[in-house]
Amino acid sequence: MRVALVGTHVDVERLRARLDESMEVLGEFATLADARHADLEVDAYLLAPEPSSSDGGLLEPLSARELEVLEQLASGLSNKAIAARLGISDQTVKFHVASITGKLGVTNRTEAVRRALRLGLIAL
Amino acid sequence: MRRMESLISLSNSIADIVDAVAPSVVQVQGRRRPASGLVCGDGAVLTLASVLGRNDGLHVRTHDGHALDAQLAGWDPATSLAVLQVDGLKAPALSPSSVAPRVGHIAIAVARSWSNVVTATSGLVSIIGGPLRTWRRTSIEQIIRTSAPMHDGFAGGAFLDASGTLIGVTTASAIRGLGIVIPASIAWQTAAALRQHGHVKRGYLGIASQPVRIADPVQAGANTDALLVTHVTPGSPAEGAGVLVGDVILEVDGRRVESPEDLLDLLTGDRIGTAVALQLRRGGAPVTVTITIGERLNS
Numbered sequence: 249m250r251v252a253l254v255g256t257h258v259d260v261e262r263l264r265a266r267l268d269e270s271m272e273v274l275g276e277f278a279t280l281a282d283a284r285h286a287d288l289e290v291d292a293y294l295l296a297p298e299p300s301s302s303d304g305g306l307l308e309p310l311s312a313r314e315l316e317v318l319e320q321l322a323s324g325l326s327n328k329a330i331a332a333r334l335g336i337s338d339q340t341v342k343f344h345v346a347s348i349t350g351k352l353g354v355t356n357r358t359e360a361v362r363r364a365l366r367l368g369l370i371a372l
Numbered sequence: 373m374r375r376m377e378s379l380i381s382l383s384n385s386i387a388d389i390v391d392a393v394a395p396s397v398v399q400v401q402g403r404r405r406p407a408s409g410l411v412c413g414d415g416a417v418l419t420l421a422s423v424l425g426r427n428d429g430l431h432v433r434t435h436d437g438h439a440l441d442a443q444l445a446g447w448d449p450a451t452s453l454a455v456l457q458v459d460g461l462k463a464p465a466l467s468p469s470s471v472a473p474r475v476g477h478i479a480i481a482v483a484r485s486w487s488n489v490v491t492a493t494s495g496l497v498s499i500i501g502g503p504l505r506t507w508r509r510t511s512i513e514q515i516i517r518t519s520a521p522m523h524d525g526f527a528g529g530a531f532l533d534a535s536g537t538l539i540g541v542t543t544a545s546a547i548r549g550l551g552i553v554i555p556a557s558i559a560w561q562t563a564a565a566l567r568q569h570g571h572v573k574r575g576y577l578g579i580a581s582q583p584v585r586i587a588d589p590v591q592a593g594a595n596t597d598a599l600l601v602t603h604v605t606p607g608s609p610a611e612g613a614g615v616l617v618g619d620v621i622l623e624v625d626g627r628r629v630e631s632p633e634d635l636l637d638l639l640t641g642d643r644i645g646t647a648v649a650l651q652l653r654r655g656g657a658p659v660t661v662t663i664t665i666g667e668r669l670n671s
Contacts, residue, residue, distance in 0.1 A: 274547075274548065275547055276545075278633065279583070279631045279633060281583070281597055281630040281631045281633075281634065282631070282633070286547060288547065288548065289548075320669075322449060323449075323571050323574065323668055323669045324446050324447045324448050324449055324566070324570075324571040324572060325446060325570060325571055325669075326428045326443065326444040326445060326446055326570065327427060327428045327444070328428060328443070329446065329570045329571070342426075342427055345426050345427070346426055349426050355403065355425070355426070356403060356422075356424055356425050356426055357421075357424055357425075357426060357447075358421045358422060358424060358447070358449070358452065361449050362633070365632040365633060365636065366582070366583070366631070366632060366633075367582070368580045368581055368582040368602040368603065368632070369580065370580060370632075371576075371577075371578050371579060371580045371603060371605045371608070372576065372577055372578075372579055372580070372581070372632060372635050372636055372639060
């Protein structure tokens, strides 16, 4: 069976680990809309379950400061540049980024941005 | 005999191309498995954002095996390209080809293996298409796809034409078996912006949204994906245009938006300052508002 995997990288990796050999993965996408756009000849889209609560929200909400850091993160800024803009230390930014990725259940900043976008946490 | 000589000559030419580019292709060690990067200027390396971890600090290993500290200069959430600042990097910078690649051209992909040795594959420029929504949430105006096989380490590698000139940045992702390559001209443009400003200019509306499925306004009985406005930032272009929480956005500037990422894609730098139409459903009724796209991070 040919499939496309849909979800954040971490979720998809978890899903991938559970696939058996009969599944041929043709692509990996952040959203179902993306998967459809790619127009692959797949038999199924497999949606990776998200590790947070069942309604798709977060188990622990982001603080106001974390949301502020997240906005800057979504602009592609480095930690250093975020620190300069918000007038806080690099170390504090590092701490916030660790907390943000932890709460979003992701491991890096690119996944954090994707996840937060889908949750409506970032104003575009 | 002459035939064999021409084959040997072709083979040597390819090896020469790989030799020539190798010093400008570095290994990038981020949080995950090592990938590749291209020297794109004085002490600057272009790579893919997928190699980045939570923090700015990374390492780059050069052709001669030296490990250097690298700092994230900035990355572009729309293209997934990232630029690293690497002090003490002496390697020569590459420049993109000014000649447009053609489908059918022979191409060579060059990257770093996990042990930092040079690795090369070859194939054709198989498809030039786009704009295409491709791997891991990325939208790029034009995408090259190639028959050259590429493993994980090819993320951020060089894609060269038969003259040895850079025509793309390899990604190690594939669709239907053909590896995805970001055209060099687009990559270098992004790199220049990241090096200069630490970010790429993006448009801004001031809308946070979540995907929602509603009844298709055109096709009876069908559903369509749209964006539910969940927050309007005070003082933003969206507030000025009268966008309300609860509005459902179907189209922006004549293009369907089915996810927040679609909106992100539309907010390109060249749209800043332009007025666009937002097709909305407000309480089920169609409403059109005109909004002038602002600039993200203009402070």
